Amino acid sequence: MARKTETVQLPLALGHDPVADREHLLVSASIAPAVDLVDRWPDWRGPMVVLVGPPGSGKSHLATIWRGMSQARDVTDNLRNGRPVPYRQGAFLFEDADRAGFDETALFHLINTVRQNGGSLLITARDLPGLWPVALADLRSRLLAATVVEIGAPDDQLLEQVIFKLFADRQLEVDSRVVSYLVSRMERSLDSACQIVDEIDRLALSRGRRITRALAAEVLARRENATV
Incomplete structure (x- = not known):
């Protein structure tokens, strides 16, 4: 297997220590609106934004980049466990709002704090705020008034870029035909990529072989069989 030096990395949570910053972010049409959101901070249309997208669409990676840029405090645990947020100013991040329960009163107070003190609140979720099972009427009203930015499933262009860079992070060269083969058959998710x-890297190393389409096909087949 041919290996080369590569300095450009991805904002993905891997064991190869990729960089989570705006400079190294890969952009395609599917995430362009969300990237624009990150780029425009702090000049948002409103103090609260809900970033919505399916699993593996990259919303958590973008939230991580935004948190680094804004020095936002991650208050997810506070809201999940009913602990008050002990801050009055600044930027705040609440992840996966619709995946588990949270203290509705605490979130309502946080939203008011952000509005009154010129702060920012970024919330990530899989579904639109109107679909969340929120009982507190005042909170529902606040959430429905938030700016919503949706991310679609990764498109072919983004998946190809991601896969090339993931191999590059491992100092691996891979044929473009192998990447195209993967993109046409894999689940459309950055996590799956x-x-x-x-x-693929582990299997190639264990066999002392270069990365080929046949090896990629074997990995995809194993993953498909594991889900049956």
Whole structure:
């Protein structure tokens, strides 16, 4: 296997220490609106933004980049466990709001604090705020008034860029035909891209072979069989 030096990395949670910053972010049409959101901070249309997207669409990676830029405090645990947020100013991040329960009163007070003190609040979720099972009427009203930015499933362009860079992070060269083969058959998810590249790398190393389409096909088949 040919290996080369590569300095450009991805904002993905891998064991190869990729960089989570705006400079190294890969952009395609599917995430362009969300990237624009990150770039425009702190000049948002409103103090609260809900970033919505399916699993593996990259919303958590973008939230991580925004947190680094804004020095936002991650208050997810506070809101999940009913602990008050002990801050009055600044930027705040609440992840996966619709995946588990949270203290509705605490979130309502946080939103008011952000509005009154010129702060920012970024919330990530899989579904639109109107679909969340929120009982507190005042909170529902606040959430429905938030700016919503949606991310679609990764498109072919983004998946190809991601896979090339994931291999590059491992100092691996891979034929473009192998990447195209993967993109046309894999689950459309950045998380899946990470897992597939890891499995291909491990299998190639264990056999002392270069990365080929046949090896990629074997990994995809194993993953498909594991889900049956």
